[in-house]
Amino acid sequence: MxxxxxxxxxxxxxxxxxxxxxxxxxxxxxxxxxxxAARPEPFGAECRTTVRGSQVVAYCHNAYAETDRVRLHIECDRWWDLDSDGAPADAGPAVTVRLTGRCWKEVRSAWVSHQRG
Known part of the structure; x- marks a missing residue:
């Protein structure tokens, strides 16, 4: 003790x-x-989206070796105006693609989705 x-x-x-x-x-x-193998390879095109009135234009440049399948999505502001999902486009290595779309009236939001090609 x-x-x-x-x-x-x-x-x-x-x-x-x-x-x-x-x-x-x-x-x-x-x-x-x-x-x-623990580190994933860099992937994904860099996209710049511009909205002017009811028109949407996105330019996506892929700086990586793997093809990126990009797709433009547009959400319209008016309830009666149809939202749209554009056709996918393949952005190969060192390639820039142009994606376009529109609403009848105002655009609420626009974004680009990416998928491995």
Missing amino acids: RLFRSLAPAVGIAVALVLCLPYEALPHARVEPAGP
Whole structure:
């Protein structure tokens, strides 16, 4: 019992010092990436969409080696105006494609979807 009483302050100080250490200094289990397959290849064309009145134009440039199938989607503002999904276009490596669409009146939103080709 005496030994425990004499060690109690030392144990308390040791615990306090460990709790004050920064997170990086504490031991952790490190997980390394499995290899080149763990990192996905870059993919996806960069698209710039412009809305002028009821017309929508999107230019998509693919800077990567894999073909990107892009598609323009338009949501119209009026309830009676039909929303549209454009035909898909293949943007090959180093290729820029132009996508167009329109509403009868105002455009609420327009976006481009991407799919591996």
